[in-house]
Amino acid sequence: MTTAMATSQELAALITSKIDRGELTSGTRLSEVSLAEDLGVSRNTLREAFRVLSQDGLVDHIPNRGVFVHRFSxxxxxxxxxxxxxxxxxxxxxxxxxxxxxxxxxxxxxxxxxxxxxxxxxxxxxxxxxxxxxxxxxxxxxxxxxxxxxxxxxxxxxxxxxxxxxxxxxxxxxxxxxxxxxxxxxxxxxxxxxxxxxxxxxxxxxxxxxxxxxxxx
The missing domain is CATH 1.20.120.530 (GntR ligand-binding domain-like)
Known part of the structure; x- marks a missing residue:
């Protein structure tokens, strides 16, 4: 696993922990710019983490709108x-x-x-x-x-x-x-x-x- 991949996996785990702690709730928009700045990572790494989270069903990517914490139903x-x-x-x-x-x-x-x-x-x-x-x-x-x-x-x-x-x-x-x-x-x-x-x-x-x-x- 490359360093970039490891970082994206670790970042996905960090965001997952925030969801579990109730810090990020259903429907919350995950701002790529502010989140990358807050976490001290590149936007490319964050996008890869979003891809991992999307595969896990924890976030939803809505075209032309952004990435959101999964809207539970x-x-x-x-x-x-x-x-x-x-x-x-x-x-x-x-x-x-x-x-x-x-x-x-x-x-x-x-x-x-x-x-x-x-x-x-x-x-x-x-x-x-x-x-x-x-x-x-x-x-x-x-x-x-x-x-x-x-x-x-x-x-x-x-x-x-x-x-x-x-x-x-x-x-x-x-x-x-x-x-x-x-x-x-x-x-x-x-x-x-x-x-x-x-x-x-x-x-x-x-x-x-x-x-x-x-x-x-």
Missing amino acids: KSDVNDIYAYRLFVELAAIRSAQDHPEQVERSLVQMRHAYQNAVAANEQGDWQTVGSENSAFHLAIVELAEVKRLVVEARKVLALARIGFLETRESETFHSPYVNLNGEILQRLERRDFKAAEDFLQEYLERSRQDLLSRLPEK
Whole structure:
């Protein structure tokens, strides 16, 4: 990989992180000039990063208008949750084969859960949402497949766009904080089957919740 390519990939990852943190929301126009200046990169490198983000479904290029953070709709929901159900459940299913990775993932989950609990109590909804993504990324890491983690980070960022589009989006993740705690407890007991079953119900609930709270258009 050339330096330019590496830089564009790193830049795409940086913008993805901004989306996940709620700093860039659905429909936000990404100004090529100002963003390149703010990030200290060339406009050519930024264009390449936009191409990567477009392939990942995180931005939309509209001819003669520019590049925008993806405008999330209900059509995105089923695809995202089909992916999450397949990947996160499979990661838990394979966890018993990777005991050392389980320990590492549990550390990350505890950290994300504890941060979310504190943020939930303080009404810091942006942090609650970001820590939810971190918690579920740690679940994916149970599978100990680096490429899977890279792709899951993009899917979770796309889901984050959707969560921020919902009615009362500030509190969307609030009830899921305790549910993440329930998953954590099952994994700490190494009761992987119970954790998998609980997560399946959790994701189905989240999918229906997201669908019901998204605007019609």
